[in-house]
Amino acid sequence: MTTQTVEQRFQALRLTLKPIEFNSIEFLVAKAQQIEAQDPELAKRILVRVTNLKKQVASDKLKGSADTEEKEQKKGESNKAKVESQKKEEQKPNNQLSELQSTFNFPLLTFFTRKPFIALVIIPTLIFAFYQNFWASERFVSRAQVIVQQPDGMATMDTSMALLSGLGVPSSGIVDTELVKAYILSNDMLVYLDETISLREHYSHSSIDYFSRSDETDSWEDFFDYYLTRLDVYIDSNSNIVHVNSQAFDSEFAHQLTQAIVQRAEWYINSIGHQLANAQLEFVQQEHLNIEQRLQQSQTELLNFQQRYNLLDPLAEGLAMQQITYGLEGQISAKEAELKGLLGIMNARAPQVISAKNQLAALKQQLEKERTKLSDSQESVIPVSEILAKYTDLKVKMEFALQAYTSSQISLEKSRIEAYRQLKYLIVVESATKPNESKYPDVFYNISLFGFVLSMIFVVVRIISLTIHELR
Numbered sequence: 001m002t003t004q005t006v007e008q009r010f011q012a013l014r015l016t017l018k019p020i021e022f023n024s025i026e027f028l029v030a031k032a033q034q035i036e037a038q039d040p041e042l043a044k045r046i047l048v049r050v051t052n053l054k055k056q057v058a059s060d061k062l063k064g065s066a067d068t069e070e071k072e073q074k075k076g077e078s079n080k081a082k083v084e085s086q087k088k089e090e091q092k093p094n095n096q097l098s099e100l101q102s103t104f105n106f107p108l109l110t111f112f113t114r115k116p117f118i119a120l121v122i123i124p125t126l127i128f129a130f131y132q133n134f135w136a137s138e139r140f141v142s143r144a145q146v147i148v149q150q151p152d153g154m155a156t157m158d159t160s161m162a163l164l165s166g167l168g169v170p171s172s173g174i175v176d177t178e179l180v181k182a183y184i185l186s187n188d189m190l191v192y193l194d195e196t197i198s199l200r201e202h203y204s205h206s207s208i209d210y211f212s213r214s215d216e217t218d219s220w221e222d223f224f225d226y227y228l229t230r231l232d233v234y235i236d237s238n239s240n241i242v243h244v245n246s247q248a249f250d251s252e253f254a255h256q257l258t259q260a261i262v263q264r265a266e267w268y269i270n271s272i273g274h275q276l277a278n279a280q281l282e283f284v285q286q287e288h289l290n291i292e293q294r295l296q297q298s299q300t301e302l303l304n305f306q307q308r309y310n311l312l313d314p315l316a317e318g319l320a321m322q323q324i325t326y327g328l329e330g331q332i333s334a335k336e337a338e339l340k341g342l343l344g345i346m347n348a349r350a351p352q353v354i355s356a357k358n359q360l361a362a363l364k365q366q367l368e369k370e371r372t373k374l375s376d377s378q379e380s381v382i383p384v385s386e387i388l389a390k391y392t393d394l395k396v397k398m399e400f401a402l403q404a405y406t407s408s409q410i411s412l413e414k415s416r417i418e419a420y421r422q423l424k425y426l427i428v429v430e431s432a433t434k435p436n437e438s439k440y441p442d443v444f445y446n447i448s449l450f451g452f453v454l455s456m457i458f459v460v461v462r463i464i465s466l467t468i469h470e471l472r
Contacts, residue, residue, distance in 0.1 A: 010045045025053050121458050125451040132446055137208045138438035139230075142254035144244045144262050145430035148176035148269060176269070176424060177240050181233050183268050184244065184261055190227050192264050197256055203230070208249050241429055251435050258432035266426040276424070284415040288408040295405045298398035305394055328367040335360040 014022055021027045028050045036043040183189060193199040200223055203214040214226045232245040244261055248254035339356040346353050 006041045006045055009039070009042050010049075013042070013046075022049075023053065025050050025057075028053070116462075117458060121451065121454045124454060125447065128450045129443075129447045131211075132441055132443045135209050136441045137212045137249050139212070139247045139249060139440035140251045140254040140435040140437075141245055141247050141439040142258040142433050142435055143246075143430070144258050144428065144432045145241050146180065146244070146262060146265065147239070147241045147427050147429055148180060149425055149427050177235050177242050179272075180242050180265050180269065180426070181235060184233050184242075184265055185228060185231065187224060189261065189264060190224055193257065193260055197253075197260055199227070199257070202248065202250070202253055203227075205249070212249075247440065255432050255434040262426075262428060262432060266428075269424050269426045272424055281415045284408070284411050288405075288412045291401065291404045291408045295398070295401040298394065298401045302391075302394045302398050305391060325367065328363055332360065332363045332367060335363055 028046050032043040032046040032050070035046075190199070200214070200216075203223075203226065204216045205213065214223055218226070230247040232243075232247075234243050235241070236243065244258060246254060246258045246261060248257050335356060339353065339360055342350070342353045342356055
């Protein structure tokens with residue numbers, strides 16, 4: 001080892017000792033004996049210090065007797081100088097440490113201390129700029145624009161049936177576009193893309209830089225979060241157009257990714273349209289079947305009522321029978337009056353009286369026969385008004401059922417045609433583009449933002465540290 005190196009180690013040792021220990025001959029001798037085996041040259045240098053201390057002590061003793069009175073006089077001044085020398089001695093190690101650090105041992109720490117802005121802002125920004133320019137992988141962006149369209153469902157159904165069923169009302173376009181966006185950003189879409197185009201394999205390829213790629217060992221949830229960072233889907237509030245921007249590390253793959261997303265979204269919307277059409281058709285068919293059953297039931301009840309009373313048109317026939325009954329009752333009343341007059345002037349066995357009785361009995365028998373035509377199976381007489389009321393109710397019920405059946409038949413026929421059409425379908429406004437140059441990383445923007453953020457943090461920390469230093 002050189003003399004300079006030994007002196008350097010000696011100065012470093014001095015900084016670790018207290019002033020009293022550094023001026024103690026016994027302590028330095030013991031210290032030299034302790035490190036002699038490890039560093040003999042440093043031990044010799046310590047002994048040199050011991051020799052100098054012994055010479056200084058001897059010189060002080062020779063001058064002691066002659067200067068006793070002078071020392072007594074200057075005792076106060078010497079004590080004061082001693083205090084000041086001790087303060088300087090305590091400060092001297094720090095100054096020497098700073099000098100040694102800047103000269104030999106700690107240049108990096110000194111650089112951080114003297115030029116913190118360069119060390120904490122400029123250098124990290126330069127490192128980040130090197131990464132952005134020479135290491136960061138390029139990302140290509142492919143875009144597509146789609147919109148959801150839906151025909152007017154009111155044209156497929158009869159007005160009365162549409163109002164009763166609640167179907168045929170077109171849904172809001174905003175809901176459809178939000179549905180497309182939610183499906184594109186869903187886990188189902190990610191599973192489909194990974195199965196069809198091996199999306200995870202592309203994003204975790206070893207050719208991509210470490211900070212940009214997805215790790216193959218990441219969980220599916222972490223990969224899903226990574227997928228969301230590489231996809232941008234937003235909706236134009238004015239036109240309801242869905243914009244899809246997907247990022248990939250290859251131009252061809254970016255185009256393939258966006259195309260697969262659009263095709264899958266189109267399949268999803270179409271499947272929903274067919275499901276709605278089938279649900280509408282099934283509902284109309286069920287309603288038509290129920291209305292048809294009610295019509296058949298009404299017709300059967302009306303026919304049974306007509307057969308039961310043997311009446312084709314109870315309104316007309318009831319009126320006719322009622323007139324006949326009234327006529328017979330009038331004839332019976334007249335014949336009874338005539339018979340009563342004959343009995344007043346003739347014998348009961350007189351031919352005229354017997355003839356009047358026979359005619360009266362025939363009229364009563366005919367009246368009874370006419371009345372039996374309006375009786376039920378239990379031979380109970382039903383008034384004509386009640387028969388007419390029952391017949392009217394059954395006829396009105398059948399007319400309503402027939403009208404509902406007609407409307408249902410129209411709706412059913414239109415719904416059968418509509419079932420083969422797409423109630424909702426996706427229109428591609430702009431097909432998936434194939435990028436010619438990378439869009440990310442935006443080197444200038446990223447470096448500027450990185451430097452600005454570091455500068456702001458540095459300023460805040462600097463203000464805080466200076467404030468704390470002033471308050472001490």
